[in-house]
Amino acid sequence: MKTHKIEHIKSLINKYYAGLSSKNEEKHIAKFLINNPDLKGFEAERAIFGYFYQHKQKKTYFINRYLKYSVAASIAIIMTTTLILKMSNQTRAYAWVNGKKISDIEVVKALAQESLSNVSVNADIIENTLAPFKDNNHKIQEQLSVFSDVELLTNDDEH
Amino acid sequence: MNIKIQILTLLFILTGLGFAYAQSGTEDLHTDKVFTAYGKAKGSIRVELDLRDDEGYYYKSLVTENNQKAIILAKSCIEKDKKNAKRVKEVYSDGKPTTIYLSLNPKDGFYRFILFNDNGRKKMTLVYIESENKDILKIILKKQ
Numbered sequence: 555m556k557t558h559k560i561e562h563i564k565s566l567i568n569k570y571y572a573g574l575s576s577k578n579e580e581k582h583i584a585k586f587l588i589n590n591p592d593l594k595g596f597e598a599e600r601a602i603f604g605y606f607y608q609h610k611q612k613k614t615y616f617i618n619r620y621l622k623y624s625v626a627a628s629i630a631i632i633m634t635t636t637l638i639l640k641m642s643n644q645t646r647a648y649a650w651v652n653g654k655k656i657s658d659i660e661v662v663k664a665l666a667q668e669s670l671s672n673v674s675v676n677a678d679i680i681e682n683t684l685a686p687f688k689d690n691n692h693k694i695q696e697q698l699s700v701f702s703d704v705e706l707l708t709n710d711d712e713h
Numbered sequence: 714m715n716i717k718i719q720i721l722t723l724l725f726i727l728t729g730l731g732f733a734y735a736q737s738g739t740e741d742l743h744t745d746k747v748f749t750a751y752g753k754a755k756g757s758i759r760v761e762l763d764l765r766d767d768e769g770y771y772y773k774s775l776v777t778e779n780n781q782k783a784i785i786l787a788k789s790c791i792e793k794d795k796k797n798a799k800r801v802k803e804v805y806s807d808g809k810p811t812t813i814y815l816s817l818n819p820k821d822g823f824y825r826f827i828l829f830n831d832n833g834r835k836k837m838t839l840v841y842i843e844s845e846n847k848d849i850l851k852i853i854l855k856k857q
Contacts, residue, residue: 666762669760
């Protein structure tokens with residue numbers, strides 16, 4: 555081990571005890587002590603920085619575990635949702651009558667027909683309402699056809 | 714790092730929920746509120762029929778009786794959805810809309826229709842139809 559490196563670490567440790575060291579310097583001390591476990595004269599510091607290092611290791615482990623669980627849970631949620639949706643798509647025929655659920659497809663279809671009949675009756679109303687206008691439209695066309703010759707004459711005059 | 718993981722987890726969950734939500738046809742419509750609010754109420758009949766694989770359409774309807782609040786909500790929601798409609802047909806009786814047909818702008822290649830009827834005797838029918846066939850409404854109504 556190079557003496558100047560040890561001296562540098564010692565100065566950093568002194569700085570640490572004086573409360574003047576930066577985080578990077580503390581990391582540097584910790585890294586040095588971990589990489590040189592057999593170096594004598596640093597037992598107290600090794601205990602201090604070793605504690606912090608262990609603490610940090612535990613935190614990393616917790617994060618890794620949390621990440622694994624999160625990803626697993628997310629995949630499970632997505633897969634379950636997909637499965638439920640696929641299953642529900644196969645037999646998605648439901649009706650609620652007064653809040654009571656019915657899943658018999660024939661009953662549901664009958665209810666659908668019934669509800670649709672309420673609006674289809676009115677579809678005829680629209681057609682019926684428009685019918686007089688259609689008739690009028692024919693009449694207007696007929697009446698205007700009388701003037702079609704006039705239009706041709708007007709065009710000839712222009713030339 | 715911790716925040717990144719939390720965001721990632723949240724994104725995964727939201728993707729799953731979004732996927733689930735995207736399957737429903739009316740979720741982006743104001744009319745959806747009516748189905749949600751009165752679908753399971755007393756005096757209501759709500760139908761949800763997914764026949765996209767068999768007959769090529771998705772059908773959702775709600776019939777309410779003696780529920781003036783439902784009629785008011787449906788009318789106000791339809792009024793809002795009307796802004797995104799391609800075609801609108803309305804029948805008025807005594808100055809009030811009794812039948813409304815909305816042909817909405819297609820979404821993801823699906824043609825969407827809203828049909829509403831207020832029979833004037835406190836009975837309301839609200840129908841939502843979705844299909845890849847633009848003439849589906851004619852086909853279904855002809856079957857009647």
